[in-house]
Structure formats: structure tokens, C-alpha cells
Amino acid sequence: MNIIEVVNDSQKQLFLDLSRILYKNDPNFACPLDGEIDGIFNPKENSFYKHGEAIRWILTNESGEPIGRIAAFINTNKAYTFDQPTGGCGFFECIDNKEAAFLLFDTAKNWLKERGMEAMDGPINFGENDNHWGLLVDGFIPQGYGMPYHKAYYQNFFESYGFKVFFEQYSYHLDRTKGLSKRFLKIAEWIAKKPGFEFEHFKFSNSEKYINDIIEVYNEAWKFHDNFTPIDIEDIRKIAKEGKGILEEDFIWFAYHEGKPIAFFVTMPDLNQILRKMNGKLGFWNKLKFFYYLKRKTITRARITIMGVVPKYQRFGIESAIFFHMNEAIKKKPHYTELELSWVGDFNPKMISIYESVGGVRMKTHYTYRYLFDRNKPFKRTPIIPLENRGTKASEE
CATH class of the missing domain: 3.40.630.30 (Gcn5-related N-acetyltransferase (GNAT))
Structure with a gap:
């Protein structure tokens, strides 16, 4: 397996095409627009680059076919507001192969560690949390625009690697x-x-x-x-x-x-x-x-x-x-x-x-997970919002 940083047009296309390949026969999946995803990784279109950085990778097999992908990012406006500097990973997709999934997680983790991060949340977005945020774990039905859809086996990948649930996200109909x-x-x-x-x-x-x-x-x-x-x-x-x-x-x-x-x-x-x-x-x-x-x-x-x-x-x-x-x-x-x-x-x-x-x-x-790089550090879930000093917001993080 080869992990490749996405830097040219052909690699960008592989990154985008992977979701079409994995969900080809799934009637519940609505493929996000290529331009929307590419825009997230374009400093000219995404204002989060004013206070952060992002990178993405594609994972290929021996034949050069895409079998996985992941992105990592640091939002410096938020990274240092937690108990430990925390970055993020997202846009994860992978075939049903734990070795491949762990290689993707390791790649994101190492990039974040090199930049001083001590934890990573995922899967999240390099942007506001109303879009592309969280891992679908229950309710594998058509998702609303902006809400991510995933393979059911991804939950095992995240939790086996060591991610823990930072908070749960509910959608009501x-x-x-x-x-x-x-x-x-x-x-x-x-x-x-x-x-x-x-x-x-x-x-x-x-x-x-x-x-x-x-x-x-x-x-x-x-x-x-x-x-x-x-x-x-x-x-x-x-x-x-x-x-x-x-x-x-x-x-x-x-x-x-x-x-x-x-x-x-x-x-x-x-x-x-x-x-x-x-x-x-x-x-x-x-x-x-x-x-x-x-x-x-x-x-x-x-x-x-x-x-x-x-x-x-x-x-x-x-x-x-x-x-x-x-x-x-x-x-x-x-x-x-x-x-x-x-x-x-x-x-x-x-x-x-x-x-x-x-x-x-x-x-x-959906679950938003957090992975602490120091495996001996105590894990804390996100706290309940006190009523006396909070505005009402659905997707608050």
C-alpha cells in the first residue's frame, strides 16, 4: 500500500472518485459535489486557511487503485482552547481493511504531532460544524445535505484504533x-x-x-x-x-x-x-x-x-x-x-x-470522536451546556 499526499490534479481526482467507487451501489448515498470538496482544500475559497492549515492523502494498492483517503487540519483559532492542542481528521473513506484504515489514521496523527498537536478529533470538517461533521453510526438512510454518510464498518475502525466518543450528534425528523x-x-x-x-x-x-x-x-x-x-x-x-x-x-x-x-x-x-x-x-x-x-x-x-x-x-x-x-x-x-x-x-x-x-x-x-496521543492521559467528554449562560444552538461544538 502507498500513501500519497494529494498535490496534483490526478491525485485530487482519485481523492474525489473514491467515494463514488465505495458507494456505487448504495441508494442512500448522495455524492457531495466535487467542487464543494475541492473548495474546502482551496485557500482561495475556504476562510479557515486564514487561521489554519490542511492536507489530504490518498491510499492506493499495489496496482495504483485508490483504496482509502483521509485529510488532516489544524484550526488555530480552536486548537488551543482545549485541555490539549487538538487538530482534526476527516473525509475518511476506506475499503473494509483495518490495516489500511490504521495507516490512514497514523498518517494524520503523525502530521498533527509534528505541528504540536496532542489530540485529533474526527471525522470532522475544516470549516463550520454544520457540514461534513461526525461519523454515522445509526440511521443508515438518506442523509440531509451536509450530513455525512458512511460505511457501517467505519465505527469499528475508529474505536479499535483508540478513538473515543467526544460527543454524540442526533438528527430528528x-x-x-x-x-x-x-x-x-x-x-x-x-x-x-x-x-x-x-x-x-x-x-x-x-x-x-x-x-x-x-x-x-x-x-x-x-x-x-x-x-x-x-x-x-x-x-x-x-x-x-x-x-x-x-x-x-x-x-x-x-x-x-x-x-x-x-x-x-x-x-x-x-x-x-x-x-x-x-x-x-x-x-x-x-x-x-x-x-x-x-x-x-x-x-x-x-x-x-x-x-x-x-x-x-x-x-x-x-x-x-x-x-x-x-x-x-x-x-x-x-x-x-x-x-x-x-x-x-x-x-x-x-x-x-x-x-x-x-x-x-x-x-x-453521528459520533464525533477524539483521540489523545498520550494514551495515559485521562479522557474527558465534552461537557453539558449550562442553561444559565448559553445561547441555543443545535450544532454547537
Whole structure:
């Protein structure tokens, strides 16, 4: 077996093609777009390179055929906020061969150790944790856009190597055809109409205002978190720009108190329902196909990716009020029959309670693992978020 750093176009193609090879006959798999994955490893496209570095490798057999891959990265804004400097590994794929898997893990570990890291989390993303984060261990069904899908045998690879579960990630599904409970809607409507509170949805015509509102809420809601790093406004601008024509404006909601933004709620159409027909390619003809399926209302599921409320207002039931407005918006688009509420960490009981109170059913579980290089050092799971000083966020890490 040969481990090769990905540096040229042919190696990049091998890295991308491996997932198509491994999941060729799996109807649940939606291949991520090649451009999206390549963009993560492009300093011109990924703002995390401003405060970090990344590398990726492909593993080949004696015939030069790809049999595994992995990436490693260091986010210096976050690496030193833990008990030990911690990097990450991700985009792991491998044939069912433990020797090959361990060689990939060793390669990532050694690269991180050479750069002063003392632990690695995985599989994670060199970016925000709402995409490509965690190992699927339960619920091997079609994943929402951004949520990773894996081979069932990967769990044994990670745990046999010595990774331990740092936190669990849950995805809930809500059957829109059944509607929300009458009790929940009654309470939510009452909260939504309280004096001094206003709710409005995103509008592309005034996108810069809403982008700044997201930044303000985000920074206020999570500044107390042990591993908090401010969100990059350019990342939000990029998402808004690329999402024009795809995002539903009234699926992104904001709450205000006396004119001040206090919460936001982002829901995105599940593009995987179309992308699984594209096999990771988005050339001219596939772009035409994409917008054809989009116009035909092929997408029937939306994924809630993030929800935030500043601490001062988290006991006001703002989340319920936003769900109320979201529910009213979805009623006008009956082709959306399902909501995926993902992901929420096991360390965030408040969000779990909210998801369950609206009727969400836990359908999928991902694990984020941590591997300590010093095998004698005591392992600590991520702590539960105290209610008194945390904003509400589903995918908080």
C-alpha cells in the first residue's frame, strides 16, 4: 500500500472518485459535489486557511487503485482552547481493511504531532460544524445535505484504533403531514404575539442587514462558550450569494426585541434529493437537470441547520415562536412534507427538548470522536451546556 499526499490534479481526482467507487451501489448515498470538496482544500475559497492549515492523502494498492483517503487540519483559532492542542481528521473513506484504515489514521496523527498537536478529533470538517461533521453510526438512510454518510464498518475502525466518543450528534425528523401539536402551537402563537417582539424572514433584497444580524446574534449567543470563535462574515456572504435561487427566503427567520436582533433560525432545502442524481458532478447538463428538478418541486425535505438565541432571551420561548412562523411558511409550500432537525449534540439538552416537543423523532446518530496521543492521559467528554449562560444552538461544538 502507498500513501500519497494529494498535490496534483490526478491525485485530487482519485481523492474525489473514491467515494463514488465505495458507494456505487448504495441508494442512500448522495455524492457531495466535487467542487464543494475541492473548495474546502482551496485557500482561495475556504476562510479557515486564514487561521489554519490542511492536507489530504490518498491510499492506493499495489496496482495504483485508490483504496482509502483521509485529510488532516489544524484550526488555530480552536486548537488551543482545549485541555490539549487538538487538530482534526476527516473525509475518511476506506475499503473494509483495518490495516489500511490504521495507516490512514497514523498518517494524520503523525502530521498533527509534528505541528504540536496532542489530540485529533474526527471525522470532522475544516470549516463550520454544520457540514461534513461526525461519523454515522445509526440511521443508515438518506442523509440531509451536509450530513455525512458512511460505511457501517467505519465505527469499528475508529474505536479499535483508540478513538473515543467526544460527543454524540442526533438528527430528528418531523413529519410535516401530521402537523405540530395543538398545545405547542397554542403556546407558540401566544409567544409570537407578545408585545415588543417582532419576527421576520430573510430577504435577498436586504441580505446585508440580515447577514449582520446573524453575526450579532451569533457572537452574543456563543461568546461564553469555552471554544468560541467569531463567525467570518465573508462565509455568510458566500452562502447567501451561492444560495440565491435555491434558498427559500421564508425558511430563514429572525426574532427582534424592540428592534434588536435576538435570534435567528436557518432552514435549507435538502439539496441531496437532487444531488444524488448528479454523482458529484455539476457540469453544464447537470446544472440544467438541477434547476429542472428544482422547478418540479422534487425537494420534499428541508434541514434545519442552525438556530440561535442570545442567553438573555432563551427563557422567553423564542424558539417556539420561530417554529410557529416557520410552520405557517411551510403550509404555503405543501410539497415540503418533512423537516430534518439536525444536528443537536448530546451535550445540549435544551435543544433536544425543543426538537422532541415539536414532534421530532430521533432518526440518525453521528459520533464525533477524539483521540489523545498520550494514551495515559485521562479522557474527558465534552461537557453539558449550562442553561444559565448559553445561547441555543443545535450544532454547537
